[in-house]
Amino acid sequence: xxxxxxxxxxxxxxxxxxxxxxxxxxxxxxxxxxxxxxxxxxxxxxxxxxxxxxxxxxxxxxxxxxxxxxxxxxxxxxxxxxxxxxxxxxxxxxxxxxxxxxxxxxxxxxxxxxxxxxxxxxxxxxxxxxxxxxxxxxxxxxxxxxxxxxxxxxxxxxxxxxxxxxxxxxxxxxxxxxxxxxxxxxxxxxxxxxxxxxxxxxxxxxxxxxxxxxxxxxxxxxxxxxxxxxxxxxxxxxx
Numbered sequence: 001x002x003x004x005x006x007x008x009x010x011x012x013x014x015x016x017x018x019x020x021x022x023x024x025x026x027x028x029x030x031x032x033x034x035x036x037x038x039x040x041x042x043x044x045x046x047x048x049x050x051x052x053x054x055x056x057x058x059x060x061x062x063x064x065x066x067x068x069x070x071x072x073x074x075x076x077x078x079x080x081x082x083x084x085x086x087x088x089x090x091x092x093x094x095x096x097x098x099x100x101x102x103x104x105x106x107x108x109x110x111x112x113x114x115x116x117x118x119x120x121x122x123x124x125x126x127x128x129x130x131x132x133x134x135x136x137x138x139x140x141x142x143x144x145x146x147x148x149x150x151x152x153x154x155x156x157x158x159x160x161x162x163x164x165x166x167x168x169x170x171x172x173x174x175x176x177x178x179x180x181x182x183x184x185x186x187x188x189x190x191x192x193x194x195x196x197x198x199x200x201x202x203x204x205x206x207x208x209x210x211x212x213x214x215x216x217x218x219x220x221x222x223x224x225x226x227x228x229x230x231x232x233x234x235x236x237x238x239x
Contacts, residue, residue: 022034022102024036024037024040025040025094025100025103026040026091027040034106035091035100035102035103035105036091036106044082045082045083045085045086045088046081046083047080047081047082047234048083049062050062051080052067053077054068054072054073054075054076054078055068055206055209055237056079056080056206056234057234057237073212073216074213074216074219075213075228075229076226076227076228077229078206078209078212078231078234079114079230080232080234081231082232082233082234083233083236088232088233089233091103092142092204092205095142095145095204096138096142097138101140101145104145105149108149108150109149110232111146111149111150111232112150112154115154115230118150118156118200121198121228122154122198122200122228123156123157123197123199124157124159124197124198124199124200125147125151125158125199125200125202126158126199126201126202127141127146127147127201127202127203128141128202128203128211128215129141129143129164129188129215130143131167131169134168142204143203143204146204146232147202150230156200162190162191163188163189163190163218163219164189164191165187166186166187166189167184167186167187169184169187169211184210184213185214187211187214187215190219190221190222193222194219194222194224195223196225197223197225198224198227199226199228200228200230201215201216201219201227201228201229201230202231203229203230203231203232204231204233205232205233206231206235207235209237212229215227216229
């Protein structure tokens with residue numbers, strides 16, 4: 001019951017966001033009910049098509065990057081819609097902390113376009129789990145809001161209960177590779193078998209990739225055959 005006020009507040013803000021006249025988040029002009037007008041959408045920092053198929057780091061030839069060859073992650077593939085740059089970073093911040101939930105529909109639509117062939121690749125969609133403390137603070141999980149339309153468009157089931165986040169990890173920024181791995185270790189638990197399943201993990205931002213790597217490791221331990229990341233934005237890969 002302690003989470004009820006936060007959930008109610010999130011619901012009220014969501015309804016208000018839907019009912020207010022829709023203006024473009026970027027330029028403020030009328031956007032015909034969309035979160036971003038067509039002109040501004042064309043100027044957004046879409047992620048490079050030539051990128052490592054494993055971690056989505058931009059590469060000149062689109063082949064697997066040296067980092068993934070040296071230290072193969074537990075996940076098998078990554079696709080990103082945008083670079084984590086202005087104004088996408090401001091849009092994601094407004095979604096997560098300003099309850100601008102109309103932006104989740106915009107991001108979901110872009111992800112649906114990026115992953116139009118998802119049904120051929122995956123068996124189920126898994127939004128990145130949010131720790132209960134953060135869920136109580138925020139009132140919603142942005143990954144769920146983005147993943148739901150993707151699952152619906154692809155005709156795939158969405159898993160919400162079988163994988164839980166049990167450690168509220170600190171921010172990865174500023175940590176070296178070893179510390180990132182240590183920070184996320186033991187963050188997730190999965191209680192059901194996933195034998196042979198291909199899982200599409202949906203998240204808003206991929207920064208170091210350590211959190212997605214740990215989640216994929218847990219999923220593979222439970223028998224998953226393939227884990228692919230589908231993210232809204234990819235930050236420059238840290239050293």
